[in-house]
Amino acid sequence: MAGRIKIRAQKKGELTEVKALMRHPMETGMRKDQAGESIPAHFITEVAVLHGDQTVMQAHWGAAVSANPFLGVRFQGGQSGDAVRVVWTDNQGGTGEGETTIR
Amino acid sequence: MRRQSDDAMTLYRFVMMIPRWWLLLLMVVPALADEGIFDQYRDLMGDDNPAIFVIDEGEEFWVQSQGPSAVTLEACDLGLGAGVTRGAYAQFPRYFADTDRVMDIETRLLYCMETLQGRDREVIAAKPYSLRGDFGTELEALVTWLAAESEGMTIAPEQAHPKERAMYAMGEEIFFYRAGPHDFSCATCHEQSNKRIRLQQLPNLTEHTEVAEAYGSWPAYRMSQGLVRTMGWRLQDCFRQQRWPGLIFGSEVSIALQTYMAVNAAGGVMTAPGLKR
Amino acid sequence: MNDTIKGRVSRRRLLNWAAALGALMTLPARAWATGSRPETAFDATALDQALMALGQTPTRHEGVIFTTPDIAENGAVVPIRVEVDQTVLPNVSKVSVLVEMNPNPLAAVFDIAPGTEVYIETRVKVAQTGNLYAVVESDGQLFMASRETKVTLGGCGG
Numbered sequence: 001m002a003g004r005i006k007i008r009a010q011k012k013g014e015l016t017e018v019k020a021l022m023r024h025p026m027e028t029g030m031r032k033d034q035a036g037e038s039i040p041a042h043f044i045t046e047v048a049v050l051h052g053d054q055t056v057m058q059a060h061w062g063a064a065v066s067a068n069p070f071l072g073v074r075f076q077g078g079q080s081g082d083a084v085r086v087v088w089t090d091n092q093g094g095t096g097e098g099e100t101t102i103r
Numbered sequence: 104m105r106r107q108s109d110d111a112m113t114l115y116r117f118v119m120m121i122p123r124w125w126l127l128l129l130m131v132v133p134a135l136a137d138e139g140i141f142d143q144y145r146d147l148m149g150d151d152n153p154a155i156f157v158i159d160e161g162e163e164f165w166v167q168s169q170g171p172s173a174v175t176l177e178a179c180d181l182g183l184g185a186g187v188t189r190g191a192y193a194q195f196p197r198y199f200a201d202t203d204r205v206m207d208i209e210t211r212l213l214y215c216m217e218t219l220q221g222r223d224r225e226v227i228a229a230k231p232y233s234l235r236g237d238f239g240t241e242l243e244a245l246v247t248w249l250a251a252e253s254e255g256m257t258i259a260p261e262q263a264h265p266k267e268r269a270m271y272a273m274g275e276e277i278f279f280y281r282a283g284p285h286d287f288s289c290a291t292c293h294e295q296s297n298k299r300i301r302l303q304q305l306p307n308l309t310e311h312t313e314v315a316e317a318y319g320s321w322p323a324y325r326m327s328q329g330l331v332r333t334m335g336w337r338l339q340d341c342f343r344q345q346r347w348p349g350l351i352f353g354s355e356v357s358i359a360l361q362t363y364m365a366v367n368a369a370g371g372v373m374t375a376p377g378l379k380r
Numbered sequence: 381m382n383d384t385i386k387g388r389v390s391r392r393r394l395l396n397w398a399a400a401l402g403a404l405m406t407l408p409a410r411a412w413a414t415g416s417r418p419e420t421a422f423d424a425t426a427l428d429q430a431l432m433a434l435g436q437t438p439t440r441h442e443g444v445i446f447t448t449p450d451i452a453e454n455g456a457v458v459p460i461r462v463e464v465d466q467t468v469l470p471n472v473s474k475v476s477v478l479v480e481m482n483p484n485p486l487a488a489v490f491d492i493a494p495g496t497e498v499y500i501e502t503r504v505k506v507a508q509t510g511n512l513y514a515v516v517e518s519d520g521q522l523f524m525a526s527r528e529t530k531v532t533l534g535g536c537g538g
Contacts, residue, residue, distance in 0.1 A: 004156055015497055019149070023156045025238060025329065028505075030483065034234045045417065056493050057500075058414035062422045064479060064487035064505045066457045067329035068153035072501030075493065144449035147459040148503075302453075303534030326457040344536035380454040380534045 005098025009084040016078030016102055018049055020071045020086045024096070028063035042092055049073055050085040078102050140302065154247060154324040154376035157239055157331045161248025164241050170220030179215035181208070181249070182261070192246075192253035193373050196362045198264040205270045207361050209335045210353040212245055231352050232336045239330055246333045247322050250375040258319055258373055260365040267362070270355075274363025277356060278308070287345040289360070303380065308364055315371025318364045323377035331376055334361055414491040415474060421486045427478060430486045431515070434476055434522065438515045441523035443469030446514040448527045455531040458506045462490075462514040464498035472498045474517035481510035506531050 004023040009016055022044065029041025043063040048055050049071070056075040071086070078084070080102050087097040165176045165188070181191035182199070196207045202214060209231065216222045231242045261267055281288040292300065293308040306317035321334040332340075338357055342350040350357055421433035431437055447461040464472050475490040475498060487504045498516070506512065509531050515524040 004159075006151075006155055015499075017499075019151060019501075021151045021153060021155070023153070031235065039235075048414075054493070055414060056496060058491040060415075060417040060422075060489040060491075062484060062487050064482050064484065066326075066503040066505055068156065070149075070151050070459075070501065070503045072149075072461070072499070073490075074497045074499035076496040140451060141449075141453045144451065144453050144459070147447060147449055147461065148457075149459070149501075300536055301534055302451075302532040327454045329456065 005086050005088075005096055007084065007086055007098045007100040008103075009078075009100050010103040011078065011080060012074065015074045015076060016051070016082075016084070017074045018072065018084055018086070020049070020098065022047075022069050022071070022086070022088060022096060022098075024067070024069060024088075024090065026063060026065055026067040026069055030063075040092075042090060042094075044069060044088045044090045044096075047071060047086065047088045049075075050087070051075060051078055052083060148378070152324055152376065152378045153329075154322075154331050154378070157244050157247040157324070158251045158376065159248075160239065161244035161246070161251075164245050165248065170216065170222040172219065172221040174219055176212075176215050176219060176245075178219055179212070181211060188249055188252045190253055190256050192249045192375075193256040194259050194261055196267075196270065196358050196365060197261040198267050203266075205264075205266050205358055205362065207335065207353075207358045208246055208249060209242060209333065210358065212242060213353065228352050232332070232339070233328075233330050237330070243322070243331050243333055243336075246335075247331045247376050250322050250373065253373045254375065256373050258315060258365060258368045258371045260362060260369060262366060270359050270362040271366050273355070274359035274361070274366075277359055278363055283345050283347040285346055287347070289341065289345075291345075308367060311367060311370070314364055315368040316374075318368040319371050319373045320375055320377030320379070322375050323379040325379055327380055334364075415489070418486075418489060421476075421489075422484060424486060425484055427480045427485045427513070430478055430484075431522075434486075434489075434515060435517070435520075436522050438513075438522035438524035440525065441469055441516075442525075443467075444514055444516055444523055444525035446512070446525035446527055448512050448529045450528075451530040451532055452506060453532065453534065455506045455508065457503050458512075458529060458531075459501065459503050460512065460514075462498070462500045462516070464516055466498065469516070469518055469523060471518045472516045475500055476513075476515040476517075477502070477504060478513040478515065479504060479506050479510070480513065481506070481508045483507065485513075 005020055007020045009018045024044050025042055027039050027042040031039045033039050041063060044061050047059045049057045057073050082102045083099060084102055085099045089095050168175050178185045182194055182197050183191050192208055196205050198205050213224045213227055216227060217224045231240060233240050233243060278289045292305050296307040296310060298305045306313040308314045321337055322331050325332045335357055338360055339350045421430050424430035424433050443465040445463040445465060452458045462475050472492055477488045478485045479487050488502060490500050492498055506529055511526050511528050513524055513526045515522055
């Protein structure tokens with residue numbers, strides 16, 4: 001369940017557009033559950049978008065990024081059929097990754 | 104000294120001077136149409152709905168061996184034959200001969216969990232929906248996947264059986280039944296078009312296109328909750344907001360109201376899972 | 381071919397990724413150094429505090445194209461987009477997004493590879509109606525655009 005990423009990547013002229021949706025609660029640590037207990041902070045802290053071996057974007061996130069986060073990015077270059085990967089780590093040491101090919 | 108009746112006479116004379124047809128405009132003036140107020144928001148949001156994860160999770164639960172019997176749900180009959188999931192959700196609520204009653208998707212799933220997998224329905228019924236801080240329950244995921252299996256299909260709840268028709272009649276009666284400390288019925292909020300609560304549009308559930316759009320878009324990812332919620336959950340939440348007694352999960356009242364809406368929506372299209380506030 | 385790969389917290393996967401990242405660090409000059417996580421800025425509880433932690437008070441620049449909704453249906457998920465017109469604002473290395481009225485205003489920082497488009501979309505939590513800021517770094521200088529987004533409530537509450 002955790003760690004999933006749904007990615008779409010397609011050419012937009014010279015650019016490649018990547019849209020990624022990630023499965024993650026992005027818990028801020030400021031909420032309480034039904035029993036009144038604090039729900040621990042659990043959020044993605046680092047995300048990278050890779051085209052082949054190249055990191056085209058690296059993001060540092062705080063807990064204010066929405067739950068089940070979305071990331072859209074465009075980068076120069078890329079050909080149909082190239083691999084695009086998205087990887088993340090969170091504040092509890094969890095990781096996620098996903099891969100697609102550019103359409 | 105001016106008396107009230109003098110003012111009234113003046114007003115009366117003034118009104119009678121207006122050509123009568125102008126008065127029609129007063130009747131027809133629509134409620135402040137805030138349609139479009141969230142268009143920009145939705146455009147920027149795009150198509151990516153986190154419900155797509157929950158669809159996958161639901162499918163995984165369907166094929167997962169569980170319970171003392173250690174079997175999957177793949178033999179579950181949702182009305183179209185054992186294991187047929189495509190198009191099944193769109194025909195709920197419906198009568199089942201094996202239980203001799205009308206069931207909604209959730210009660211039917213519980214029945215399959217109990218009879219096929221040997222699981223304790225009370226345990227599942229005790230917590231069918233996620234609480235704050237959860238990642239989503241099995242039932243919510245299954246309903247989401249099954250709704251997706253009916254995506255694009257015509258809403259067509261069965262109404263051939265007398266019990267199905269009786270369920271519609273019960274649903275209609277409850278819909279208009281006023282109760283609770285605010286004397287609310289469902290109709291109080293959902294019988295008119297172009298009404299809203301704060302900035303939330305209220306669908307008119309007695310009007311075909313509106314109820315079809317509303318019914319067809321549940322289950323939905325509720326952004327404010329970070330979870331997919333079902334129609335059964337939505338009804339429970341309505342009862343809570345009306346300050347009515349709690350709606351019991353899987354009760355006839357819940358099934359009746361779903362039947363009422365589904366039948367009013369019949370002919371519309373399933374678009375679920377939706378994306379809602 | 382999987383478009384989605386289930387990733388569990390597995391040591392092997394973590395090591396693989398760490399190794400890949402380590403390998404990236406040793407690539408020749410063509411590779412770029414991503415920034416480190418600006419922890420102090422993330423911890424800041426006020427907007428000006430967060431901006432100082434990012435470097436300085438930014439100046440407004442029309443090359444920063446910031447798109448947010450005028451009014452959001454709910455505050456938990458607010459879509460935003462940051463683009464930069466590189467004909468008037470080149471060499472952008474970093475984009476930061478701040479939400480003034482949040483308990484911690486800094487929401488996200490994006491390190492942009494050199495020579496590429498600046499186009500970022502994400503969704504942020506906005507605690508209440510207020511200003512959102514897109515701050516970009518170009519040659520060590522900070523520039524920004526800001527927009528107010530109203531956060532609404534729906535439903536009956538309770």
